[in-house]
Amino acid sequence: MSKLQLDNVNKQLGGLRILRDISLEIASGEFVVFVGPSGCGKSTLLRLIAGLESICAGDLLIDGRRVNDLEPRERGVGMVFQSYALYPHMSVYDNIGFGLKLAKTDKRSLRERVLETARVLQLDKLLQRKPKELSGGQRQRVAMGRAMAREPDILLFDEPLSNLDASLRVQMRNEIARLHASLGTTMIYVTHDQVEAMTLADKIVVLNAGRIEQVGSPRELYERPVSRFVAGFLGSPRMNFLPAQLLAPGLHSAISTPALGQLAALPFDSRALAAGSPLTLGIRPEHLSLQKASGDAGLRVVGVEYLGCETYVHLDVDQDEPLICRCAATAEWRHGDRAELRPEFAGLHLFDADGNCLPRQAAATASNPASALRQGCA
Amino acid sequence: MSLRLLKKTLLRLGFCVAIGILLLYAVFPFYYAVLTSLKPSSALFQVSYWLDKPDFSNYTAVLQQASFLQAIGNSVFVAICVVALALFLSLTAAYALGRVKFRGRGTVLLLVLGVSMFPQVAVLSGLFEVIRALGLYNSAWALILSYTIFTLPFTVWVLTTFIGQLPGELEEAAIMDGASPWVALTRVLLPLLWPALVTTGLLAFIAAWNEFLFALTFTLTDQERTVPVAIALISGGSQHELPWGLLMAASVIVTVPLVLLVLVFQRRIVSGLTTGALKG
Amino acid sequence: MTTSISRAQPFYDEPLPIKETPVQRRRIRAAWLFLTPMLLCLLLVAGWPLLRTFWFSLTDTSLSDAGAGAFIGLSNYLAIDGDGWSGILVDPLWWQAVRNTLHFTAVSVSLEICIGLAVALLLNVRFTGRALVRAMILIPWAIPTIVSAKIWAWMLNDQFGIINHLMLGLGLIDAPLAWTADASLSMWAVIMVDVWKTVPFVALLMLAALQMLPGDCYEAARVDGVHPLKVFWRVTLPLLMPALLVAAIFRILDSLRVFDVIYVLTSNSSSTMSMSIYARQQLVEFQDVGYGSAASTLLFLIVAVIAVLYLYLGRRQMEVR
Numbered sequence: 019m020s021k022l023q024l025d026n027v028n029k030q031l032g033g034l035r036i037l038r039d040i041s042l043e044i045a046s047g048e049f050v051v052f053v054g055p056s057g058c059g060k061s062t063l064l065r066l067i068a069g070l071e072s073i074c075a076g077d078l079l080i081d082g083r084r085v086n087d088l089e090p091r092e093r094g095v096g097m098v099f100q101s102y103a104l105y106p107h108m109s110v111y112d113n114i115g116f117g118l119k120l121a122k123t124d125k126r127s128l129r130e131r132v133l134e135t136a137r138v139l140q141l142d143k144l145l146q147r148k149p150k151e152l153s154g155g156q157r158q159r160v161a162m163g164r165a166m167a168r169e170p171d172i173l174l175f176d177e178p179l180s181n182l183d184a185s186l187r188v189q190m191r192n193e194i195a196r197l198h199a200s201l202g203t204t205m206i207y208v209t210h211d212q213v214e215a216m217t218l219a220d221k222i223v224v225l226n227a228g229r230i231e232q233v234g235s236p237r238e239l240y241e242r243p244v245s246r247f248v249a250g251f252l253g254s255p256r257m258n259f260l261p262a263q264l265l266a267p268g269l270h271s272a273i274s275t276p277a278l279g280q281l282a283a284l285p286f287d288s289r290a291l292a293a294g295s296p297l298t299l300g301i302r303p304e305h306l307s308l309q310k311a312s313g314d315a316g317l318r319v320v321g322v323e324y325l326g327c328e329t330y331v332h333l334d335v336d337q338d339e340p341l342i343c344r345c346a347a348t349a350e351w352r353h354g355d356r357a358e359l360r361p362e363f364a365g366l367h368l369f370d371a372d373g374n375c376l377p378r379q380a381a382a383t384a385s386n387p388a389s390a391l392r393q394g395c396a
Numbered sequence: 397m398s399l400r401l402l403k404k405t406l407l408r409l410g411f412c413v414a415i416g417i418l419l420l421y422a423v424f425p426f427y428y429a430v431l432t433s434l435k436p437s438s439a440l441f442q443v444s445y446w447l448d449k450p451d452f453s454n455y456t457a458v459l460q461q462a463s464f465l466q467a468i469g470n471s472v473f474v475a476i477c478v479v480a481l482a483l484f485l486s487l488t489a490a491y492a493l494g495r496v497k498f499r500g501r502g503t504v505l506l507l508v509l510g511v512s513m514f515p516q517v518a519v520l521s522g523l524f525e526v527i528r529a530l531g532l533y534n535s536a537w538a539l540i541l542s543y544t545i546f547t548l549p550f551t552v553w554v555l556t557t558f559i560g561q562l563p564g565e566l567e568e569a570a571i572m573d574g575a576s577p578w579v580a581l582t583r584v585l586l587p588l589l590w591p592a593l594v595t596t597g598l599l600a601f602i603a604a605w606n607e608f609l610f611a612l613t614f615t616l617t618d619q620e621r622t623v624p625v626a627i628a629l630i631s632g633g634s635q636h637e638l639p640w641g642l643l644m645a646a647s648v649i650v651t652v653p654l655v656l657l658v659l660v661f662q663r664r665i666v667s668g669l670t671t672g673a674l675k676g
Numbered sequence: 677m678t679t680s681i682s683r684a685q686p687f688y689d690e691p692l693p694i695k696e697t698p699v700q701r702r703r704i705r706a707a708w709l710f711l712t713p714m715l716l717c718l719l720l721v722a723g724w725p726l727l728r729t730f731w732f733s734l735t736d737t738s739l740s741d742a743g744a745g746a747f748i749g750l751s752n753y754l755a756i757d758g759d760g761w762s763g764i765l766v767d768p769l770w771w772q773a774v775r776n777t778l779h780f781t782a783v784s785v786s787l788e789i790c791i792g793l794a795v796a797l798l799l800n801v802r803f804t805g806r807a808l809v810r811a812m813i814l815i816p817w818a819i820p821t822i823v824s825a826k827i828w829a830w831m832l833n834d835q836f837g838i839i840n841h842l843m844l845g846l847g848l849i850d851a852p853l854a855w856t857a858d859a860s861l862s863m864w865a866v867i868m869v870d871v872w873k874t875v876p877f878v879a880l881l882m883l884a885a886l887q888m889l890p891g892d893c894y895e896a897a898r899v900d901g902v903h904p905l906k907v908f909w910r911v912t913l914p915l916l917m918p919a920l921l922v923a924a925i926f927r928i929l930d931s932l933r934v935f936d937v938i939y940v941l942t943s944n945s946s947s948t949m950s951m952s953i954y955a956r957q958q959l960v961e962f963q964d965v966g967y968g969s970a971a972s973t974l975l976f977l978i979v980a981v982i983a984v985l986y987l988y989l990g991r992r993q994m995e996v997r
Contacts, residue, residue: 030692069699070568074692089698091574103565107587116583117573164573414798415809422813425872428838429827443841489714492707504711511722513983515933517952518976521732521959521969522725524739545721552714571699577706606820608936609952613960624822628940640830647823658818662811669877670884 021046022067022172022204027076029062029228036062038228040076044206044221046171049198052208053215054225054251060208063225064174067206068097080172091121096165097174101181102157104149104164110136111145114163121168135163138197155186162197175207179214191217212252216240224248246373249300255330255342257367258306262299267291269379271368275299277317277335278359286368286376297376298369303330303344305365308357316358317341322351333357426651433644440641454645463618464646467626470536471650474622475604477540479597482547486596487589490555491581495567505556512549516609519545527614538614539622543607547600554599557671558592559585595668598661602654623650726976732969739963752970764970772946773954774978776863780950781931784867784874788927789920791871792878797908799879800886810880817876825940828869832856859947866948869937874930878923885919886912925986932979951975 022044029037037059044050052060065071067078069090077084085093104113112119115132123131136142139159149157158178165173175194179187195218198205209215215222216236224231224239224247232239232248243249249257262275271288274280278299288295308331311317320340321332324347331351332340343359345351368376432440434450458464492498493505523542524533532538562585570580611622621629627650630643658665696704733752737745754763764770799810816824831838832855840852855865889912897907935952942948944957955975959968 069697072695072697074695087698090572097572099565101565103569105584120574419812422816425827426815441836443838485714485717488710492710496703496707498704498707511718513929515975515979517955518972519725521965522728525728526725542721544717577703608822624820628822643826647826651819651823654818655815658814659811666880
């Protein structure tokens with residue numbers, strides 16, 4: 019089992035900086051997911067760990083040993099490719115055993131290892147088949163078996179489920195999780211699918227434009243995003259963002275937003291900012307509740323999405339995107355209704371003009387959320 | 397009958413006639429050669445479009461000539477060796493050019509393209525000297541060596557295109573499995589390249605089988621001649637006394653294998669010809 | 677623990693040294709190793725002989741005694757002595773060969789492109805037996821040039837040839853024509869054979885290009901009710917242009933070095949002599965390696981100039997578009 023460490027790793031391609039000062043530690047046995055929008059450098063980072071791409075500056079250490087100048091097979095890593103890249107002319111047995119054969123493993127232990135791998139992946143009955151005779155999920159398992167056969171310390175996955183249809187994707191996701199639990203191998207997994215990231219990861223690394231935006235457990239990232247980017251990237255429907263203005267800087271901030279009015283005693287430290295600074299208030303759809311408003315009060319409902327288990331209500335807040343509120347499926351909202359918003363205080367996020375989350379404070383005990391709310395809606 | 401239907405019928409008729417003319421144009425000369433070869437020498441000088449009774453005397457006469465059989469043997473040997481040599485040399489080269497990014501790749505490709513374009517006669521005297529220096533004059537090896545000048549650029553070009561189309565992750569998977577470039581080429585990519593190799597090999601074979609200028613210049617004796625030269629040198633006493641029946645029989649014998657190859661591998665040949673030209 | 681890297685970074689990047697992974701380094705080394713045999717072979721059969729040809733053209737080497745040639749400067753090309761100018765550049769036969777070659781190239785390539793395009797359009801129509809027809813028209817391409825020249829020589833035979841027979845029968849001519857011997861006809865005979873042999877190649881190239889054209893253009897045109905002829909001129913032909921240019925350059929370069937058709941069909945007759953025939957005649961039959969090499973060099977230069985010019989103009993045309 020090995021620990022992997024990236025130390026100020028940089029990657030440049032054709033004058034373009036693909037990765038910038040990436041520093042990261044991955045403990046042995048951890049399941050780490052790299053996630054980010056396309057072009058953020060997540061695949062490059064994975065290929066760089068694999069040894070398929072070069073590191074322009076910085077160090078890559080596995081178990082404390084610098085491996086920048088080692089070939090993939092010397093690094094003890096295995097990789098599962100997006101297209102599976104199975105050898106089409108070889109049987110499943112040969113696909114899994116190819117790496118072992120090249121490593122000059124003797125015939126008997128090669129056979130044992132291949133059979134053992136096939137057993138773990140439930141490929142026992144398919145060993146003589148060619149890849150083209152397999153289903154998508156089976157091919158996926160063969161690709162994993164090939165990566166696992168040489169018992170690498172670290173397994174790399176490059177968007178492995180993106181070629182499968184939705185139901186199979188869920189099934190294979192669970193299988194990978196089960197595999198990780200039983201093998202205990204360090205796994206690094208690249209995806210752009212936030213559900214895969216949330217469900218699989220011990221630790222998520224969010225990348226944006228070649229930089230690490232945030233590293234943390236799924237819960238940390240979801241509940242305490244350090245930036246507007248992370249906050250907006252995870253969660254579906256995504257977090258609502260409302261323009262706001264800082265009224266009074268302090269340990270606990272008071273702000274005003276056009277949509278929600280004034281909010282006081284928010285648990286964010288804004289002492290570094292001046293009064294009047296532009297801010298962004300973030301709030302997830304599930305942290306908003308609605309009440310019917312009478313007459314012209316409150317906000318107008320401009321859309322209702324009924325999903326069976328719940329309903330998303332869209333509210334007009336005078337900006338490009340409507341505010342989305344997650345309600346119970348039983349709630350009966352109609353286009354044109356007026357609604358009063360009740361945000362949940364613990365679910366509020368406050369970002370400065372650069373998109374960084376303001377330092378979070380313990381909730382101000384003195385202030386009563388309900389009173390603050392009343393003040394807000396006044 | 398409506399006017400539209402009439403127009404449609406006429407159009408279809410015109411199309412069928414056009415296809416008929418095309419087929420006649422393409423096939424008639426060869427048909428006529430077969431026809432001539434099956435006539436006894438007495439009937440040779442009466443033009444006819446049909447044959448009542450085939451007469452194989454021309455074929456028996458040609459096949460009894462030791463020099464002609466020798467020429468066929470030489471042609472087969474030369475063409476097979478050229479194909480083997482060109483495929484081996486171009487397979488490794490195509491891997492380098494099609495799969496590896498390195499400085500100088502564009503220059504090498506341009507060089508190969510350049511060689512395929514220049515006239516063979518331009519190297520004739522220099523090549524003559526090289527062949528004499530190597531002691532290969534008037535031997536099949538002189539032809540095998542010199543034929544690479546036109547087969548190699550072509551096979552390199554086509555194989556580079558084919559090998560470049562194979563998915564990149566396949567080779568990366570092999571690298572992750574610990575394969576060296578040689579192993580990746582021979583154990584992973586080569587098995588997928590068989591169709592391309594068949595195509596290019598076929599085209600190289602046809603080119604080598606048909607070559608004339610070098611064969612005429614670098615061989616001297618009947619023992620070493622290839623088929624095109626042998627046919628070109630079949631002669632009678634004067635222009636008007638050419639043994640046409642014999643000549644056509646020999647022509648048909650050397651052409652039939654090619655025609656069969658073309659008919660069988662038509663699809664592959666077309667794809668080889670067009671990838672070489674259009675994707676380059 | 678939640679970590680965050682400060683995002684206040686300098687906008688400007690210093691370029692990093694380009695590094696390769698061990699794998700990449702190994703692959704580049706392997707690439708050169710893999711290229712070496714091919715490059716050596718081409719050097720042996722193309723590069724070095726070409727240079728030697730250039731050198732021979734500056735000497736008076738003869739075939740019987742190749743080692744004994746002396747450097748004579750540009751005398752093979754052009755020299756002046758007591759009797760006046762001498763050398764290839766004042767040899768009327770050479771200029772005749774140049775004219776013949778250019779004439780042959782211009783006529784046969786234009787004919788091939790036109791007929792090839794027509795055949796391709798014909799074969800682009802879906803009909804039963806199309807694959808068979810496509811295979812059949814490949815037959816002329818597969819027949820060795822020597823053989824097709826011989827077959828046509830027989831068909832064009834002045835006394836017993838079927839072409840004369842047919843034309844007499846149809847009343848097109850009054851007396852048999854001496855196709856290969858008559859100076860005014862022999863070039864046409866040569867062109868006829870060459871066109872017959874190479875139309876399949878051009879047609880299949882065009883056909884492949886036609887089948888790669890996007891279908892939605894045609895759908896749009898058909899929906900708009902544009903006349904098919906107009907569609908051809910405005911849509912098909914412009915889209916086909918790149919393939920057409922490629923086919924043309926292939927055929928032009930091939931025609932400029934034409935040798936075997938002419939050699940077999942009309943032998944050394946001056947009315948059809950091409951540059952290649954001229955060079956080989958000097959080189960082998962007259963044993964004059966120096967003079968023959970000079971002719972080869974000139975042919976090489978002409979081909980090179982045309983190729984470079986064509987590629988340059990073609991690329992500019994593409995860029996304009």
